[in-house]
Amino acid sequence: MTIGTVFLVGAGPGDPDLITRKGLRLLRQADVVIYDRLVPRQLLDETRPAAELINAGKAPTRHRLSQAAINALIIDRALAGLDVLRLKGGDPFVFGRGGEEALACQRCGIPVEVVPGVSSAFAVPAYAGIPLTQRHISSAFTVITGHEIGDGVNYAALADLGGTIVILMGVKQLPKITDKLLLSGLAGDTPAAVIEWGATARQRTVTGTLQDIAATAHERAIRQPAITVVGEVVRLRDEGVAWFESLSPPLHRLWPAPTLE
Ligand SMILES: C[S@@+](CC[C@H](N)C(=O)[O-])C[C@H]1O[C@@H](n2cnc3c(N)ncnc32)[C@H](O)[C@@H]1O
Numbered sequence: 001m002t003i004g005t006v007f008l009v010g011a012g013p014g015d016p017d018l019i020t021r022k023g024l025r026l027l028r029q030a031d032v033v034i035y036d037r038l039v040p041r042q043l044l045d046e047t048r049p050a051a052e053l054i055n056a057g058k059a060p061t062r063h064r065l066s067q068a069a070i071n072a073l074i075i076d077r078a079l080a081g082l083d084v085l086r087l088k089g090g091d092p093f094v095f096g097r098g099g100e101e102a103l104a105c106q107r108c109g110i111p112v113e114v115v116p117g118v119s120s121a122f123a124v125p126a127y128a129g130i131p132l133t134q135r136h137i138s139s140a141f142t143v144i145t146g147h148e149i150g151d152g153v154n155y156a157a158l159a160d161l162g163g164t165i166v167i168l169m170g171v172k173q174l175p176k177i178t179d180k181l182l183l184s185g186l187a188g189d190t191p192a193a194v195i196e197w198g199a200t201a202r203q204r205t206v207t208g209t210l211q212d213i214a215a216t217a218h219e220r221a222i223r224q225p226a227i228t229v230v231g232e233v234v235r236l237r238d239e240g241v242a243w244f245e246s247l248s249p250p251l252h253r254l255w256p257a258p259t260l261e
Contacts, residue, residue: 004031004078006105008098010091010117014199015127016040018118026115030085032077034070038089038225040200052077067097071104078110091119095145095168121166124198124227128205129242131233138164138233146170146177146228159184164231171226174214181230186210191234196226203245207234 007026012018019027027033027046035044037057044053054073056065065073077084092098092114105112121143122132132141140163144153147169158165159181170177171194182188188211196204208216210230217226 001081003110004080004082004084005111005113006074006078006084006086006101007113007115008086008088008092008102009115010096010119011035011039011043011087011089012118012199013090013120013123013127014038014040014197014203016042018123018199019043020115020117023115023117026085027087029083031082032084033087034073034077034084035087036089037064039087043087052082067100071101074101075105075108075110078105079108088117089120090123091117091121094119094121094143120198120225120227121168124195125166125193125229127199127203127244128193128195128229129237129240129244130193130229131236131241132164132166132229134233134236137236138162138231140164141166141231143168144170146173155180155184159186164229164233167228167230169224170228171217171222171224174217174228177228178210178214181210186230190230191232192228192230193234193237194222194226194228196222196224198225198227199244205237205242205245207237 009023009026024046027043030051032052033047034054034056047053056070074084074086086101088096088098090096102112125132133139140161142158142161142163143166146167167177188209190210192210192213193205193207194213194217206216206220206222
């Protein structure tokens with residue numbers, strides 16, 4: 001029997017129109033679609049009626065499938081001759097564990113194709129009106145995970161580098177992360193923003209400074225998924241680049257609000 005192909009496809013960060021043409025074409029053809037929690041649900045309407053849809057973010061027991069279980073599922077379906085589309089939020093290779101899934105398939109001789117996606121790392125700041133670089137203000141940006149406070153990130157080097165800092169998966173740890181950045185020498189009045197459910201009808205943005213952003217986000221009950229941006233570019237939002245939240249009529253209200261099941 002022929003082995004199926006596994007397509008690791010980025011769905012984009014929330015607005016269903018941000019998937020690539022290639023991703024959408026493959027989604028419409030797939031035999032099996034295994035999708036993650038943060039994938040815009042409207043995209044599932046694009047699948048074939050006969051396609052098998054599997055929510056990797058919620059097993060029948062309402063628990064998330066482990067990475068090993070997801071790998072096993074992908075491999076099982078592909079070895080059965082089915083084309084599997086693994087739909088991931090944002091880009092599959094940016095904090096998406098796409099690399100692990102690609103390696104697991106490769107070890108079993110399953111062909112893999114990767115379709116990059118629009119990562120939340122830059123798209124969510126863009127929807128909040130925050131350019132990550134701006135001439136004379138910021139000429140670099142660094143994307144870090146807020147998950148690994150201990151050894152994952154060298155905060156001193158980060159503070160030295162300058163430019164804009166984008167933190168994914170960091171809401172719960174925000175007080176610790178901002179403390180680390182302050183201790184590493186970043187000024188307390190450095191502008192900062194946290195954007196929740198970016199590029200969706202539920203987008204909310206809070207702004208402040210490195211000193212007070214963790215307390216403000218806590219007061220405003222900001223929850224994941226959210227992205228934190230630290231750097232002078234945050235000021236540009238308040239200077240008038242906040243296009244999405246000021247759309248009139250607010251087109252984004254037309255999209256159904258996503259839920260975390
Ligand atoms: C496991 S990472 C996956 C990142 C994804 N592969 C990408 O390229 O966007 C999940 C984190 O991405 C961020 N994120 C993803 N979608 C988001 C959204 N619509 N609004 C705000 N943050 C988002 C949050 O920090 C969340 O905790």
